Amino acid sequence: MNRDQLVKQIDNDLGSKVADVFRRNAKRVYLTVEPENSLAVNRYLFEHGGRLATATGVDCRDWIEVCYHYCFDPLNVVVTVKTRAYKPACELDSVATVFPGANFIEREIQDLLGAKFLNHPDPRRLILADDWPEGVYPLRKDYHHEAHVNTGRAVSPDHGRARVLSALRRG
Amino acid sequence: MMNLGAMIGVLLVAFAGTLVLGLAMKWVDRKVTAMVQWRVGPPWYQPIADVAKLLGKETIVPQNARRTGFLLAPVVGFAAVAVAAAILWGANLNPRASFVGDLIVVLYLLTIPSLAVVVGGAASSNPHGAVGASREMKLILSYELPLVLAMVPAMIAGGWTLRLGDIMTTPSPSVWTSAAMALGFVVCLLCVQAKLGLVPFDMAEAETEIMGGAYVEYSGAPLAVIYLTRAMMLAVMPILLVTVLWGGFHFDTVGGAIASVLKYVLVIVVTVLVRNTNPRVRIDHAMKFFWFGLTPLAVLAVVLALVGSTP
């Protein structure tokens, strides 16, 4: 099966769920999908042989675009599902409910871009520091670096829990 | 019976001699390791530099640690090795002066450094220290039995005696001709590897795994004492092995002296080569190895010795 046959199969099975199909070249297909259909399309691609390589996110002005990239290795084709999380709510259905491989990448997008994934099995913070303030998303276009104090928590002078016994080096 | 002055003199001379020998053997260990790995190793004064540097660092005691146990454990271990070394040197240089049961005393004293590791690690108030201490405890329970059992053929061959002097002076079957002695020697060699805390049995101090295990919180002078204790154990355990199971050290003839030195160096080199060619094993593998592998072999050695001694 090659790219065109795969696209025709997707068209047949998913039909109206896919808003737009863009064939970039012999190996790449981009499917644009509305947010309410994203879970169904992702599930379909996963169940029909696609391997989630990664997911990426971009902050467009009024929405956050989240792309899931599926590799169909025997066919040498990569299919990308582009969905939008419209601001200000920025909500999307979590694909991690379908397969656990999407767990960490969705947490990362959530940390850095602020796209909320509904029903995520483990929506904890992943890669930002523990004391990073909530609601500040560094990879958004309106993130101001200077306005944000970046030094974080320091160890206090009497934080040490040790007693220095001998001072041979001073003697 | 020696007077107090002579005893203290013997103790100090044995302590100093074993210290020098231990530091030299530590260098031999690192140099042979380097040669096996096609490297140039450290210079001959490296262990001395290590100790000098450690004595110049500050001693830090964690606030939640049990201070007395933490600081006293290395010293107690060090003292135990020093006394055991004195007894062994005394037995080798003057076999008539050894007392009944001195083999038992030496074996007993040589368990104390390992127990000191357990106490020190447990007193560190550090989870890594606790893991290291528990591993060392399990290891002690595993290798002590085959170690002692493997020495029984030598005791039997020396005429059912517990005196080191008798074991050395009684003409007994040598390790090359007697199956019991050879088996006992091999078992004892592997137990010595575990006692010294060398790979494949260094899981109590696993560097890459538990950040130094029982030694994780030590620094400065206590760490220097631990370093010296391990150096002296490295010197003393082969002395014990050769004394009990391989005929001892005889410095009265030139040939005997050369043979003694060669025996000792051979044991050290075999230990270092085993250390460099094996990975570290898990603690449960080590326990199975000692309980189900070496202990039956040691029992077999005892049985062979019994059979051989009652014609």
Added chain:
Amino acid sequence: MNWKVWGLSKSPWVYHVNTGACNNCDIEILDCLTPRFDIERFGMLLVPSPRHADALLVTGGVTRQARPRLQEVYRQTAKPCIVLCVGACACSMGIFADCYHMAGPPDKVIREVDPSAIIAYVPGCPPKPEAIIAGAVKGLQAACKLLSQG
């Protein structure tokens, strides 16, 4: 120099701290231990605990999460010790200088807890093992001179 300083110069034990490096500098540090460069001939050993260490090899610029941890590790190291900042990121945060997740280069972070820390810098991305060895030697020479003077 007195015997303690001689001991420090002949037997520097190193502990490696990665405070947000890409691991390239860590690989080069590992290379130093291999037979080709063999830092054990200088007495340098990789030790498992900061309490045993004389030299902290810090790689990477310090991230916000790593900052209190690096300070804690420095305080746990028994003094006298030197800090060797290995790599461009450790010298000056490198290409991550303006990033949101950086809390400063390691020397600034360590000087917050100890203004008189002895810090040596080895630039490079990653520095060659020869450069790391040269930096360690220079750092130790400077440290021994400072310690001899009192």
